[in-house]
Amino acid sequence: IVASGETSCLEDESSPERRMKEWWIQVALLAAPLIAVYLHLPPPSLSPSLYSWRMVGTFFTFKDHRIFYRDSMGAVGSSDIVILLHGFPTSSYDWHKIWEGLTLRFNRVIALDFLGFGFSDKPRLHRYSIFEQADIVQRLMVELGLAQQKINILAHDYGDTVALELLYRLSL
Numbered sequence: 001i002v003a004s005g006e007t008s009c010l011e012d013e014s015s016p017e018r019r020m021k022e023w024w025i026q027v028a029l030l031a032a033p034l035i036a037v038y039l040h041l042p043p044p045s046l047s048p049s050l051y052s053w054r055m056v057g058t059f060f061t062f063k064d065h066r067i068f069y070r071d072s073m074g075a076v077g078s079s080d081i082v083i084l085l086h087g088f089p090t091s092s093y094d095w096h097k098i099w100e101g102l103t104l105r106f107n108r109v110i111a112l113d114f115l116g117f118g119f120s121d122k123p124r125l126h127r128y129s130i131f132e133q134a135d136i137v138q139r140l141m142v143e144l145g146l147a148q149q150k151i152n153i154l155a156h157d158y159g160d161t162v163a164l165e166l167l168y169r170l171s172l
Contacts, residue, residue, distance in 0.1 A: 091118025
């Protein structure tokens with residue numbers, strides 16, 4: 001017999017709160033080894049196209065992090081330069097299908113992998129930000145001697161936000 005206001009052990013064990021707590025413990029117990037395995041798996045081998053993309057690119061250093069970029073000379077007679085800013089969660093390889101067409105229009109075509117993406121370093125326990133990604137693009141422009149040049153920007157998705165930050169900075 002249970003007095004009013006008291007709960008029996010049976011009711012307590014089957015309460016929604018207790019079941020939810022047990023469910024989360026089970027999820028954690030299952031997820032922990034899967035995450036551990038995932039974090040230690042080697043990256044998959046690259047497709048021939050992606051391997052080729054990687055081989056024609058190079059790296060520069062930003063705050064002890066290697067940043068991948070690809071820089072191609074294009075149309076003779078054009079002085080236009082375009083920097084391509086990729087989306088989330090992808091890389092500069094987003095632009096591979098239109099790269100040749102862009103080199104027919106622009107004198108110089110440049111694409112980079114933001115920090116944490118593509119072939120660039122992916123530091124763990126890092127506070128990634130749009131502002132830092134914009135700093136990286138500006139540093140690349142300095143590295144390539146383009147800081148005082150007129151630059152066209154072609155961006156999508158995550159790159160749009162970085163482009164807006166760059167436009168704001170350069171308009172001051």
